[in-house]
Amino acid sequence: MMPSDPALYIITARIRMKLPALVIMLPALVILLVLWPAGPDGTAEAQNRVRILQSDQLEGVVAPEGRIRKLTGNVALSTDDFTILCDSAWHFMDLEELRAWGNIEITSERDQIWSDRATYDLESEVALFEGRVVMQSETALLFSEEVFYSFATEIALFPERLRFEDERGVLVADSGYYYNALDSAVFRGNVQVADSLQYIEADSIFTRRGDEYYELHGRVFLDDQENRTRLTGGFVLSDSTGYRRVEGGSRMRRISEDLSDTTFLWADWLEMQQKDTINTFSAYDQVHIWTERYSSLSDTAHYDDAIEQFILEGNPRLWYEEMQLTGPYILIQLEEDSVRYLDSYPGSFAVQRDTTIDRLNQITGDTLFVQFEDGSVSYMQVWPRGNVLYFVKDSDGQADGAIEMTADFIRLVFEEGELEDVIARRNVDGIFHQEHDGISQKRISGFVWEPGLRPERPEEPIAPRLPPVPDVRPFELPERFTGGNGIADRSPSRPD
Structure with a gap:
């Protein structure tokens, strides 16, 4: 899956095109790194962009891809964007590319990232992380098996299934973007959100988390367990004021506080406002209401x-x-x-x-x-x-x-x-x-x-269509992962 953003598409395509070259290299001439002279060809500049802090073994080779610095064992490097710890790394000096393997930990000004493999393009400042990928910001943890991340724009692209955790709960989706600097995100494909008070399903979600603003698109299901209310529709908008708008054939089911009565409402669209424990709503166009009486x-x-x-x-x-x-x-x-x-x-x-x-x-x-x-x-x-x-x-x-x-x-x-x-x-x-x-x-x-016009109880249940959000994370966590920032393991539940 390729990103829809044109700039990221070009950068990620460039990284992908380089990957096969690393596998089909011809036998290289081994030269001791300390003997590799700096000259007008930019060697010193290339070396300075990737600074070696530690490595058990260093060697330099020349291959069809140009000059390569190979580092093996307890590798520690730094760039202008981050420091990296890993088992081994190759610096392709002429391609301005850094590849790392094994037990990777990256620390930048705002994030920490762990993965099994990484490819970093020094010119674009875009990295590809593969394997067991964990990203940690000040407020969230993200898990996936493939992530493109721009250190310049702080945008993460998740082409594969992902899991997002914060203090509010857990989100899973087939793919997504995360804009770290703006604390906003787009998630697509079988999106599920679960916490102790609500459960959500949608085909896609856009959110500005700091503003508590959410847009849910396509086959939306929302279970508000605190207010004993379920909603479905084609589109749902929700913000920090407690306002919600449901469009595209909205349906609602509400159970009374003593659990003795159930109210169904369906209409073309619906507006809701919640303040503290008080709810108001307005429904428009072909409004049907059904209760037992x-x-x-x-x-x-x-x-x-x-x-x-x-x-x-x-x-x-x-x-x-x-x-x-x-x-x-x-x-x-x-x-x-x-x-x-x-x-x-x-x-x-x-x-x-x-x-x-x-x-x-x-x-x-x-x-x-x-x-x-x-x-x-x-x-x-x-x-x-x-x-x-x-x-x-x-x-x-x-x-x-x-x-x-x-x-x-x-x-x-x-x-x-x-x-x-x-x-x-x-x-x-x-x-x-x-x-x-x-x-x-x-x-x-x-x-x-x-x-003959009297509404009858809906036969189609207002119920989730997806299996429950897994209680556990998608893979065994990397060895270096510390599990910091106070985000604990979640055990979200999905309603029946």
Whole structure:
């Protein structure tokens, strides 16, 4: 895999083209290093760019690639960018390239790097590390088996699978870039993030870690274990203020604090804001909500966790057991995740199906209020200009006509889901309709009954698609690795 950045592509390609030359060298003329004279050809300058601090054995050779300094055993070198410890190293003086093998440790002003093999281009200041590669900055550890790193720009390219650890948790991905100076990164391919409070999956992630800014792209899954909430979508943006935006067919599942109720929400896009332990969110375009007791459909939905309140707007429809409520505006007041009351205006319409006689009781008015007790409708009331049609039953519980009424105030009282009483006040007018064929189809003006649109519980689970993040690092750590900077081994968990 080659980097998408053009400058890095040229540099990494240059390093890769040099590698075969080191393998197919012809027999070389061995010359003692101390006898290799410095002259106008730049030998002294080349030697000064790689300074020998220690080596058990030194020799100089001339090969088709030019002059080579070979160092073997307890090698210690320095360049303008770093110092290096390794088992052996070759300095290709004319190619301005340094290669090292075995137990490598590199220390620069900002980083430490360990690897099994390394190739460093002195002109571009880009290095290729291979084998067991570990990079340590002030705030993070990175693990991979192949890394390109620019000491000039402090950019690391990971063409192979990588693991990133910091005090927040662990990230793994198929490839990525890490911009050390800016503390930002791009990770691509089967990206997973795990810590004690959340788990994330995405096709790619861009982050400015210092600003706590994140963009998640493609098949995003987020499990917020602290708030018992799961999200999916095509794109998620998150920042340090607690703001999140989910686009591309957002879906959310939230479990109540006592674990007794589950709410599903799906819409075209979703905005969330978290401050301390309080959450608010707004959903837009084809908003569906489903819970065990009620469900709704609207153009927009707003929720405030502090006051446990939903507001539905844009042709909203709400279903609760055998009732449907429609109106331009619907307020759902919750209490410990159960519906306490509904408030809708203006020109709202409610239908309550009497299942014993299969008739539809209807009530409408400027403002419609529905009160609940113990999870069932206690009463409905409308004012002003109320209009109601309710079906009555005889002593045997059989259908026995209907009463149609108008008044400034009307209240329907229910007991155990059955209509028990009707109260009307001021400017009351009404008529009794005798039982006859077709009376069950009688409707008052504004009637809306759409049970076929009622959202059902989603069959597709909101669940992770990738296996858990490994608890252990991808390889046995290099001998020189000290495990410094206080970053401990992680044991992240992925939700089921």
